[in-house]
Amino acid sequence: MSDFSTGLPGLDQVLQGIRPGDNIVWQVDETRDFIPFIDALIYHAAIHSERITYFRFAQHRPPISSAPNLQVDVLDPSQGFERFMTQIHTRIYEAGKGRLYFFDFLSDLNAGCFSDRMVGNFFKLTANLLHAMDSVAYYPVLRDHHCYHATQPINETTQILLDIHRARDCLYIQPQKVSERFSPTLFLLHEWRGEHFTPVKESGHITEVLNSHSWPGLPSASYRLIGDWDKHFMRAEEMLVAQRRGSVTVEQAAVMLDQLVSLAISGEERIQALFRKYFSLGDLIQIWKRMIGSGQIGGKSLGMLLARAILRKRLPATWELLEPHDSFYIGSDVFYTYLIENDCWWDRMEQTRGDDILDGADRTREKILTGEFPPTLVERFKDMLKYFGQSPIIVRSSSLLEDNFGNAFAGKYESVFCASQGTLTDRLTEFLSAVRVIYASTMSAEALSYRRKRGVLDKDEQMALLVQRVSGAPHGRYFFPQMAGVAFSYNSYTWNQRIDPNAGVMRIVFGLGTRAVDRADDDYTRVVALNAPELRPEASFDEVRRYTQRRLDLLDLATNRFDNAHFLDVYPFCDDIPIDTFAVKDRQLERYYEERGVAAGNCWILTFDNLLTNTYFNHDIRQILGALRDAYKTEIDIEFTANFQPDGSYRINLLQCRPLQVKADDAALAALPEIGDDQILLNANGGVVGHSRAIKLDWLVYVVPSAYGKLGERDRYHVARLIGQICQHPELATGKQIMLIGPGRWGTGTASLGIPVSFAEINTASVFCELDSMHEGLVPDLSLGTHFFNEMVEMNILYMAYFGSRQGNRFDPSLLLAERNCLTELVPDSTEWSSVIQVVNANALSTEDKLILHADSPGQRAVLYRH
Incomplete structure (x- = not known):
């Protein structure tokens, strides 16, 4: 540190002080953006009785013509590079060490007498001399005016390189290089207001400032x-x-x-x-x-x-x-x-x-x-x-x-x-x-x-x-957008008759959108039918509380990595977020605390209710989907983030758009025939995703929940690999109708939550059925909007979620378990897993019946029966 200063304490603080030998390059769009900084330097030098030398050689209007402590040296670069350099260096040697200098715009040298390469040479020679003389110098340069031959020597030689931007009637600086100094916010954009230079951390604000002028391309x-x-x-x-x-x-x-x-x-x-x-x-x-x-x-x-x-x-x-x-x-x-x-x-x-x-x-x-x-x-x-x-x-x-x-x-x-x-x-x-x-x-x-x-x-x-x-802003040590999600122009999950499939659907989360497209842990998301956003698949607030999002994905700026955290742990850092737009108070939990004389504390539940009812966000997403679908002339899906501004407005960041292959129900499904209760193996109401169908199954693979639940994590991964071998066996992988029934989530990344198969292992199946019997508190998480869902849509695979507590639902696996288990015939040396995986050849049942699956997507009912 030294007594040198820019004259702006806030800027000195950003740069962690001006040191002897610092050459400071200011990249600006126009002359006026440099003037406030040189004014501050001259004023500070005058107060401290320091002289400044101004090398005047350009045709542009001088940023300042006179000051008590200012010495102006007028030079003529047209006399040649060598003479010009000699005159400047002579002045520097005569002045001695520890002086202040500023130069005219180097860009005028390029416009007049010197090529870009020679401008670079001039800077390199002069800056190295001033650095050795422990002096400080300012060099203004027009941004995007020079080619690589000028900018590269400047960038390599200078100690400090600053970009100055003007937007929103404000000046901003963004340090590009500050030698031998570092801070967690040093290279961010900083807004100059009053005496302060405040880091700009919100993604939309940064991008708006940097987009305020045309983009010429990278310097190199x-x-x-x-x-x-x-x-x-x-x-x-x-x-x-x-x-x-x-x-x-x-x-x-x-x-x-x-x-x-x-x-x-x-x-x-x-x-x-x-x-x-x-x-x-x-x-x-x-x-x-x-x-x-x-x-x-x-x-x-x-x-x-x-x-x-x-x-x-x-x-x-x-x-x-x-x-x-x-x-x-x-x-x-x-x-x-x-x-x-x-x-x-x-x-x-x-x-x-x-x-x-x-x-x-x-x-x-x-x-x-x-x-x-x-x-x-x-x-x-x-x-x-x-x-x-x-x-x-x-x-x-x-x-x-x-x-x-x-x-x-x-x-x-x-x-x-x-x-x-x-x-x-x-x-x-x-x-x-x-x-x-x-x-x-x-x-x-x-x-x-x-x-x-x-x-x-x-x-x-x-x-x-x-x-x-990355869209969003820092909140304490964490960086994330306020919300993110995916939206589809066609809704394959019509759990209520009021829902119009053609109105679209979205799946939203608080924090980074990775949680909306991956099924990685014991958590849930909000699924929204765009024509009826107030509808929820859950039947009561108890279910809403139970199946709400609890964790959010984020970037931990302290550890410099992608991570996740519990929403209630992150909430204290969210004082700049309108949290009531995304969450509601759990009044029952508040009363519970009050009755026991305990401070209510943090009782928020992520429901997104106010977002959907008190803003135009749902309407805007529906408008976006409609316009894109009309342009593409096919169904589409998008990924997005959204952040609310202090004035209550919001900005949507459209991250991705792609065509979506959807096979809609273009024909009425034949009525379910009259069947007795003893013929029904599985009756599921709700959680049916995919177009309606009635199919005769060829194979059924059933993972027995009670046996699978007793396995350790390593054995569960082994079971997943066995299922992959079964589904890819030549006997099953050649156009056969295969149904998979198992506890928890198919394709989970966490073995404690389901069956950790990859989609590539089970992509020959026709139907996935998830049972809510993995453990208490875990229910199938509808994969709508995830990468898993996109693959099911592409492969025309039906998805079913079986909720055991839902009225009218039933599942009787006794018939399946009574049939011959074909596991070892398909995968030799797998006898020890016969109690966990039951593989049934539906074309060779002992009763000579056939297994039929009747799935009515609009009616949200699926029945597996023998006939």
């Missing part, structure tokens, strides 16, 4: 070797300027747009047609400027961008509600380059050949996880991370086939959160690890099995990436 973008791919976009940029002058026709611009869509967006005609309709040439150029590498941006990126463009044209009022985004796209070519550079290409190709696609996959995954990136690519990654600062980001898979018409790949590839709380080196390490994890996930058993099942194993499946700022 000009460093890339210009090939034909980039030249197309550079020509498009020239054409756009010409079109605005009137020298290029609309038809000519449309031809160029088609070329760019094919290059960077998609080769699928339906997607191309949508982009032609909703995107301009300028829109495509802006996508290019946010790309790292070449190739296409992939399905997840194009879905997000397309949805926003559709709403901009079709629902401008609703589009205004959207939180702006500032995402980056890592091109699909980077993936193939990475594989080739790390000697993984031929290993990966082996996975698409032969019968055993998983042979060698683990070895290939390990090579991908330990690979290295080319230095030029790492530089661009660094630039991107400097842009985001210490805001959390998420790196998302965005492969060419993902989120496309016909293939969702829901949950097949990884997405990785980066809390981004360390130094630039720490953040780069975290980010590169995330990229490797996603690249390696292309070799997972789930992904490869899905590709084979969908018949796309031999199709080009390059992995592009979508890098997004």
Whole structure:
């Protein structure tokens, strides 16, 4: 620390003091944004009787012309670089150590006498001298005005690099580099109000400020070797300027747009047609400027961008509600380059050949996880991370086939959160690890099995990436959005006759949306029928209390990792959240405490009732779904977050949009025939998801709850693997109708909550039935909206949840247990598990009956009977 100061104590505090030898570069959009900072410096120096030298050499209006302590040295750079440098360095030597200096805009040197390379050379020589002389100097630079040859030497040499932004009639600073200093908020955007520079932590506010000026691309973008791919976009940029002058026709611009869509967006005609309709040439150029590498941006990126463009044209009022985004796209070519550079290409190709696609996959995954990136690519990654600062980001898979018409790949590839709380080196390490994890996930058993099942194993499946700022804000040590969820334009779960399937449905949670799309633990979410949001599947408030969300996913900024916590533990940090919008007081619990003379404490229950009844949120989501469905001309689903502002308004962050394959009930189901009670094995009311059907079963796999419940965790995973072998056995996997009945949740990640099979293991089944007999307090969690649900929809699998306490429900497994168990015939050496897994050949029952499943989705009833 030293006596040097910017004259702004709040800024000194952000930068942890100005040190002898600090060169401070100010990147601004216009001269006026620099003036308040130089005024503060001169005023502070005058009070402390310090002289300042101003090197005047530019044509722009001087930020200040005179002051008692100001010495102005007028120089002429047109006399040549060597003479110009000599004059400045002579003045510095004459003045001695420990002085203050500021320079005219370095950008004027570029506009007048020097090239970008020479501007970089000038700065490097001068800054190194001043650093050695323990002096402090200010250098204003026009942001996005220089190429890599100027910016790179400046960035490498300077001690402090600050971005200045003007938005909302306020000035903001964002430190990009501060040598040998660090704090948990140092690289965040800071708002200057009065004497304070306050970190801006809310994602929507940050993005709005950074989007207040046009985006020119990453600083290192000009460093890339210009090939034909980039030249197309550079020509498009020239054409756009010409079109605005009137020298290029609309038809000519449309031809160029088609070329760019094919290059960077998609080769699928339906997607191309949508982009032609909703995107301009300028829109495509802006996508290019946010790309790292070449190739296409992939399905997840194009879905997000397309949805926003559709709403901009079709629902401008609703589009205004959207939180702006500032995402980056890592091109699909980077993936193939990475594989080739790390000697993984031929290993990966082996996975698409032969019968055993998983042979060698683990070895290939390990090579991908330990690979290295080319230095030029790492530089661009660094630039991107400097842009985001210490805001959390998420790196998302965005492969060419993902989120496309016909293939969702829901949950097949990884997405990785980066809390981004360390130094630039720490953040780069975290980010590169995330990229490797996603690249390696292309070799997972789930992904490869899905590709084979969908018949796309031999199709080009390059992995592009979508890098997004995480929506939300810090609350104490935790970062999360106030709410998140998924929404579907078609509702496959009509538990009440008032529900219109075509109105759509959403599944919402408090905190990060991972809890809305994964079924990972003993918790529940809110399912909302959009035409009747007040309806709940639960019959009473006791059930609401029992089946409410209790834990939320979040980023722990203290430990720098993704985590989860109990809502009641996080609630004390939520004083800036309108908590009564999402939760209600549990009056019964409050009375319980009061009667015992105990302070009521924290008695909130997450119901989302006020959100649905006292805001327009439900209406807005329904409007969004309708507009997107009309544009796509098919059912769709979206992922989103939402955050409420202090004035009561809210912003929706539309994260993802994709076509949804839904087979609606287009024909009336034949009436259930008259059957006796002794013929019924299972009668379930409620919890039926999928289109109605009446099918004759070929096989039934029943996991006996009483036996399974006694198993340890390791044995439960072994049982899951056995079930996978059964379902993939050639005898069952060839178009047979298979029903799975088991306790708890199929596909859970936690063995204590159900059967931890992967979807790839059981994707040959026709029906999943979950019994609420795993343990007291656990009921089947309707998988609506999860990755698990998306896969069921794609495979046209019926889902049933059996609630034993519900009136009229019954389940009698005695007939199943009385039949011959075919387990050992299908999986030899599995005799010890015969009491846990009962495999019934429904075509060879001892009674010569057949097993029929009659499922009425609108009526929310399913009956399994013998006939």
